[in-house]
Amino acid sequence: MAETSAEPVRRAARDGITLGLAVGVSGLAFGAAAVTSGLSAAQACVLSLVAYTGASQFALAAAVAGGGNLIAGTASAVLLGSRNGLYGLRLASLLSFRGPFRLLAALGVTDESTAVALGQPGRAAARAGFLATFGSLYLTWNAGTLAGALGAGRLGSPDTFGLDVVGPAAFLALLWPRLRDGRAERTVALAGAVIALGATPFCPPGLPVVLAAAAALGAALLPAAAAPGEGPPPDDATRQPGLGDRADPAGAAGAAGDRPCR
Amino acid sequence: MSGTWIAVLVTAVCCYALKLAGLTVPPRWLAHPRAQRFAVLVPVALLAALIAVQAVGRGESLAVDPARLAGLGAAAAALLLRAPFLVVILAAAGTAAALRALGVA
Numbered sequence: 001m002a003e004t005s006a007e008p009v010r011r012a013a014r015d016g017i018t019l020g021l022a023v024g025v026s027g028l029a030f031g032a033a034a035v036t037s038g039l040s041a042a043q044a045c046v047l048s049l050v051a052y053t054g055a056s057q058f059a060l061a062a063a064v065a066g067g068g069n070l071i072a073g074t075a076s077a078v079l080l081g082s083r084n085g086l087y088g089l090r091l092a093s094l095l096s097f098r099g100p101f102r103l104l105a106a107l108g109v110t111d112e113s114t115a116v117a118l119g120q121p122g123r124a125a126a127r128a129g130f131l132a133t134f135g136s137l138y139l140t141w142n143a144g145t146l147a148g149a150l151g152a153g154r155l156g157s158p159d160t161f162g163l164d165v166v167g168p169a170a171f172l173a174l175l176w177p178r179l180r181d182g183r184a185e186r187t188v189a190l191a192g193a194v195i196a197l198g199a200t201p202f203c204p205p206g207l208p209v210v211l212a213a214a215a216a217l218g219a220a221l222l223p224a225a226a227a228p229g230e231g232p233p234p235d236d237a238t239r240q241p242g243l244g245d246r247a248d249p250a251g252a253a254g255a256a257g258d259r260p261c262r
Numbered sequence: 263m264s265g266t267w268i269a270v271l272v273t274a275v276c277c278y279a280l281k282l283a284g285l286t287v288p289p290r291w292l293a294h295p296r297a298q299r300f301a302v303l304v305p306v307a308l309l310a311a312l313i314a315v316q317a318v319g320r321g322e323s324l325a326v327d328p329a330r331l332a333g334l335g336a337a338a339a340a341l342l343l344r345a346p347f348l349v350v351i352l353a354a355a356g357t358a359a360a361l362r363a364l365g366v367a
Contacts, residue, residue, distance in 0.1 A: 053281075083308055085283050087304075087305055088282075109284065160363075169353075191307065221300075
């Protein structure tokens with residue numbers, strides 16, 4: 001019993017640490033970009049320590065660099081951060097952290113930690129994956145920011161090592177089981193991607209991803225989304241909302257060897 | 263205090279507050295099946311959008327980076343072969359890095 005439940009937890013922690021370390025290297029790029037934009041090293045570090053969300057940080061740096069309107073720059077950075085609020089809606093029931101610990105856990109809500117948590121079977125593994133990603137990414141991102149701000153960013157581009165592909169590849173791997181299992185998930189993912197790509201030429205960077213939330217809104221509101229097809233998708237009804245509240249069905253599905261990315 | 267510092271602090275505090283707000287929404291707000299469905303599907307939509315934008319987006323335009331696309335293709339191939347997470351990541355980064363080093367892409 002102990003072994004069967006410990007293995008997914010270990011795996012989740014390992015995946016989270018791996019992803020955190022690989023993506024955190026981009027902190028170098030942020031630190032370098034921030035200083036080039038005219039932010040001080042201290043300002044770059046405050047952003048990484050407290051905002052701790054890459055897209056918003058890059059957006060603010062870009063606004064400062066453009067010599068643009070700081071109010072507009074701040075507004076767009078905060079708008080981009082709203083994505084993390086949306087993630088929180090899902091993570092709240094998935095992780096169900098309580099009390100003061102939630103204040104700390106909130107800092108760790110990012111694309112990466114959300115993706116790792118969603119990719120796990122059951123709550124224990126989701127928590128382990130979330131916390132492992134948070135820990136390793138937070139340390140690497142902040143160390144990278146400092147080093148990049150102090151000049152290490154000029155050593156070379158992360159692209160040389162293919163690190164720019166780590167994020168999207170990891171998100172793909174972590175979404176994969178969701179996409180395989182659910183027709184609704186596939187539709188929403190496709191619609192989200194199409195919305196974001198369609199909006200990209202017309203929006204400041206980052207905003208198209210937030211707009212993709214409309215795909216989830218549409219699927220949630222349309223009665224048609226649940227009614228036709230295979231009927232109220234039995235998979236989704238029992239499994240998806242249950243991931244947070246009933247760890248067992250999801251865990252059982254994972255244990256049944258149905259996790260393609262393993 | 264300079265305007266830049268104010269912008270930095272407001273951004274930092276608001277970004278944290280948004281994270282906390284999402285995590286502390288009262289459960290009864292999400293009790294309705296449609297709200298629950300939205301909460302479940304929204305990360306799927308956003309992460310899929312991120313994959314798409316990071317794959318072919320460059321700032322405010324769409325640009326094809328052959329090495330990056332090849333890296334993602336390698337990740338997809340590894341997933342179809344049921345490779346472990348670490349292998350998927352290494353295949354993606356390794357493919358992109360190799361193509362760039364060879365000057366192919």
